[in-house]
Amino acid sequence: MIACLRLFTALCLAALLAACASSPSSSLGELPRTPDASIEQLLEQATTSKTPEEAALLRLSAADLAYQQKDNVRAAHILEQVPVEQLKPAQQIFASTLSAELAMSRNQPKAALTALSHPSLARLGELPDEQQRRTRSVQAKVLEANGQSLAAAQARVDLAPLLSGNAASDNQNAIWNLVAALPSDQLQSASTGDSTLAGWASLALAVKNAGTLEQQQVAIETWRGQHPEHPAALQLPLALVKLKEMASQPLTKIALLLPQEGQLAGVARALRDGFMAAHFQAQQAGQKPPAVEVFDSSRITSLDDFYRQAQAAGVQLVVGPLEKPLVKQLAARPQLPITTLALNYSDAGQSGPAQLFQFGLAAEDEAREVSRRAHADGMVRAVALVPRGEWGDRVLKAFRQDWEAKGGTLLAAEHVDQPVALAQQIADLFQLRQSEGRAKSLQNTVGGNVSAQPSRRQDIDFIFLAATPQQGQQIKPTLNFQYAGDVPVYATSHLYSASGDVNQYNDMNGIRFCETPWLLDTNNALRQQVVSQWPQANGSLGRLYAMGIDAYSLAPRLGQLKALPDNRIEGFSGSLSMNPKQRIERQLPWAEFSGGQIVRLPDTPR
Incomplete structure (x- = not known):
């Protein structure tokens, strides 16, 4: 056994x-x-x-x-x-x-x-x-x-012959998502030659360079004619199939839903004028833009009644509302009868129905932009100065989350309130009182007068600043006085008044700030046309005109950005993209106060 x-x-x-x-x-x-x-x-x-x-x-x-x-x-x-x-x-x-x-x-x-x-x-x-x-x-x-997106795409190209069925389709869509996310310069260099990957890159470049849905369809069909045996020509990626479906359903009527009375009436007026200026420019260019009907949201008693009225009028897209309570109401609904581009944001944790898109001049976008720029510049350790209150808390939270996700460290933060406390707050950030205390202790030990200049902490790479122009005028000189004038300062656009006040600009000499293309790039023909009609658009109010123009540009392309989330629209309020929660996010160009002037800086690499 x-x-x-x-x-x-x-x-x-x-x-x-x-x-x-x-x-x-x-x-x-x-x-x-x-x-x-x-x-x-x-x-x-x-x-x-x-x-x-x-x-x-x-x-x-x-x-x-x-x-x-x-x-x-x-x-x-x-x-x-x-x-x-x-x-x-x-x-x-x-x-x-x-x-x-x-x-x-x-x-x-x-x-x-x-x-x-x-x-x-x-x-x-x-x-x-x-x-x-x-x-x-x-x-x-x-x-x-x-x-390494391009190398990842090549790995998937090599994988493709080994797959079949759903796995092959999923891999095909993954290749497209990778190449579609690449910037144009990388696509340009990758599109040369007759390799399969070069074909993918040339397709992505063709789609990226075409502006409207109709132009993209022409670009795709032209590419297919040039590459008839390419895998993407034989079976279009799902995102491009969706684009084709959208192009067959053109946008013909928009409802512009803004308040004409109340506290937000002035803001709404600038948004409306920017929106309609873009609409008239499209007409003058010989395009066939959708009809626009304006509704007064300040008189709405029932959103359900408004949507019924809009549907009866043949509206396919609602742009608005602006009022945050109304946006929060829309975000709380399981679905909407008409696709809607709200001109404000609901609460951060609120997701919203599939038909709701949200766009605004969010300060959080600018906090993330500062994080992106400072990281690209090689910074690691930051301190922050933000206003006291709910707005400052939101901006600081957005900066902290993005900065730490990039591997940076936020050493300390101060909430600016009363000007009289500013010197003490900056001294606390840079631990100057500890330096003074050491000097005093040494003087007591050795006796007599000891010549010692206070020294600041040396582990701070830069300051994140969210402040008004008036606060900025106080903060930069105080930094100089507190032996921290050499520390780089990166600020949000709220620091820039666009007033042309040389004395104000001199007080903030050396501060870098992000800003809308509208206020930094003044040679655009549409901008000049708007400013000639509404001179106030030349100043800080111009950001709202820019947002109105960009809302018009976004209107027919919401489905496009949803289907191709790595696509961008180069707008007047920033470079616009859509995140998974269907919120439009902005990336901004940069400038610096220098010698009483505004000097444009190179854009942050993407």
Whole structure:
């Protein structure tokens, strides 16, 4: 009986070994496979294996089985026991792939990229399709997570011939999403040649360079005629199919819903005038713009009644309302009868129905813009000066979240309130009183007068500033007085009055600030036309005229931005894109106060 059991055990172990390897290859080596055995059985057999290669194969299988069972900690522990450099190329590829998958599960994309840089991956094309699919899939994900979009797209192009059915379609859409997100200069350089990836890049460039939905359709069909055998020509990505559907349903009538009475009437008037100026320019250019009917939101007693009235009038899109309470009401509804572009934002945590889009001059956008610019400039450690109150809290929160997500550190923050307290607040930020205290202590110790100039803390790279022009006039001189005049200051647009006041600009010399293209780029023909009719649009009120013009530009392209979330509209209030919550976000150009003038700075790299 005992002899029979021994024979049975030996047969089982032999079967395990046989199940752990694919067909042998003299140069590549055997690939491990997950056998019909437990992790414990595999590890036990590895300890009694006759050769190191057998032991390594069994441990690789055990690590992979643990990963498939989502026991990632155990998988990593087992994989650490495998001498990767002693393996043959196929096994090294397998181990590197598993190591990358485990690193991604720990949200460590850089470690995953290192794992996939092993020299053995040069022979990936010699492996069976199943292993190629697995490795190329994780390659694409790792490259994308490391910001290497073009390389990730190439990995997916290499993966495509190995896929079929839904997996092939999903990969096709993923390639498009990657190339569509690339800036035009990268697409231009990648579109040369006759490779499959070059075809993808030229398609993305054609769509990006076309403005309207109709122009995009012409660009897509022209490209298909030039690349009839390209995978994207044979099966358009889903996002482009959606664009085609939108182009077949042109926008013919808009309801402009703004208050004509009350506290927001002046703001609404600037928005309306900007919106209608863009509408008239489109007519003058020979386009066929949608009809616009204006409704007074200050007289609305029921949103349901308004939408019924708008539907009866043939309205396809509502632009407005401006009042935040009305926007919050719309965001709380499960759906809307007509697609709506609100000109304000609901509360941050409020999602809203699929038919609701939101656009405004959000201060949070500018806080994120400061974070983006400072990060691009190599800054790491920040302090903040923001106004006291709810507005300042929102701006500070947006800056902190974006800055820390980029790996930056916010060392301290002060809420500016009364001018008399400003010097003390800045001294606290820069720990000047501690320096003065050390000097006084030294003087008491040695006796007599000790000549010592207070010194500020040296670990601050820059100041994030959200303040009015009047506050800015006080803050910059105070920084100079408090030995911190050399610390870079990055500010939101609220600092800029656009008044042309040289003395005010001199008081803020050296401060960098983000601002709307409307106030920085003054040579645009439409801007000059608007300013000639409404001179107030030349000053800070011009931001509202710019927003009205941009609302008109957004109106027919909401579906386009939703289908192609990496597309942008270069507007007067900023470079506009749509986030997953269907809120329009702005990126802004930069300028600096210098010698009583405003000097435009190079744009932040995207």
